[in-house]
Amino acid sequence: MKILKDQILDCNKSEIQNHKETFDFLSSTLDKKGHKVAEIVAKLSDFQVAIPSWALGAGGTRFGRFSFYGEPSSLEQKIEDIGVIHSLTQTAGAVSLHIPWDIPSDYKAIKEQADALNIKFDSVNSNTFQDQKNAKESYKYGSLSNTSKVVRDQAIAHNLEVITIGDKLGSKSLTVWLADGSCFPGQSNFQTALQNTENSLKDIYKGLPKDWSMLIEYKPYEPNFYSTVIQDWGTSFMLANACGEKAFSLVDLGHHLPNSNIEQIVSILMLKGKLGGFHFNDSKYGDDDLTVGSIKPYALFLIFNELVYGMRNNPQNPDLAWMIDASHNVKDPLEDLIQSLEAIQEAYAKALLVDQVQLKEAQLANDVVKCQEILQNAYRTDVRPLLEKARINNGGVIKPINAFRALGVRGQLIKERGKNTIATGL
DSSP states (O other): OOOOHHHHHHHHHTTHHHHHHHHHHHHHHHHHTTOOHHHHHHHHHHOOOEEEGGGSSOOBOSSOBOOOSSOOOSHHHHHHHHHHHHHHHSOOOEEEOBTTTTOOSOHHHHHHHHHHTTOEEOOEEOOOSSOOTTOSSOOTTOSTTOSOHHHHHHHHHHHHHHHHHHHHHTOOEEEEOOOOEESSTTSSOHHHHHHHHHHHHHHHHHTSOTTOEEEEEOOSSSSOSSEETTOSHHHHHHHHHHHOTTEEEEEETTSSOTTOOHHHHHHHHHHTTOEEEEEEOBOSSSSOOBOTTSSOHHHHHHHHHHHHHHHHHOTTSOOOEEEEOOOOSSSOHHHHHHHHHHHHHHHHHHHHTSOHHHHHHHHHTTOHHHHHHHHHHHHTSOOHHHHHHHHHHHTOOSSHHHHHHHTTHHHHHHHHHOSOOOOSOO
């Protein structure tokens, strides 16, 4: 399925007048406050978030999984779905592949398909958290940290293969997330596990092309519940430093213990030049992988406030890899991704409205009340007309969810693919 320009224009006809009125009012209001609206809209237009190939089908839990029918059963169909999302939102201009779930059978054809849809290949993700078909060794007791060198070597070789696959597609980074850890006290020697992991990561790092980076993800628990080898940002930061200047930490919003101050983590990593990527989702209890901004939108705004500050003031930090990492059981996956993109753009736009000069002055004066007012005034602004303007400028629709439903996208996908297709992945 492909969304045509005429369809986008038709969807915008009924919305355009209301958009113009709300945008003009907001633009006038922001102009009076000294904001350069055109620059903000341009930044929103340029901001692109990668869609993970594994999030295009229905998610699930260990108790069950409920299909939404018409799911993509091949990499080609997944890119097709991202093309639909990108046509509507003009924000989903990249795909992040998980290997071996999504190894291209024809690299040239896949690249041509992605190019035609204006989609780039973002970071490629390795998978050593489950045993793969025909693998000689098992990761039941760990991969890069395993006590067996044979197992570690297999995991290293897999990551090097992922780099080769990504290089063929034009990707520029490798993301490593480990499930390695222990479920019971005494099961694992913490120091040995960490040292094995560091040595393994260094071997992978040696295989990076010159213009590549390695993103090291962390998570405090799950699937192991007593210890995780790379359990927090400090361990990730330490390992990145041990590997070299092309290794960075990756922050996943769901990979923190409850009430962690993620915005502080983001700020410190950017100050040290070691924040390489960001995975967006939301949660109530743990790594819930819920729609971005559906539970804690103010926390997301505060995180973006630090990201915006870092992007302006920390030239030592590289350009960030942005990706959604959400997956669950009860929403149409494509609608969920569209809502997530909207929430990300909204938080970014609000953060761009924070007057950093005034905030700095208030901080230096220890005016706590004014600091809060500056942040909350930006947060309370309805920035959706700015997002709409950015989409219009790029050729997208004003109201993506409305257009998705009006165009009958899910029904068309079911018609083309049937009800029994299942997306590859977990």
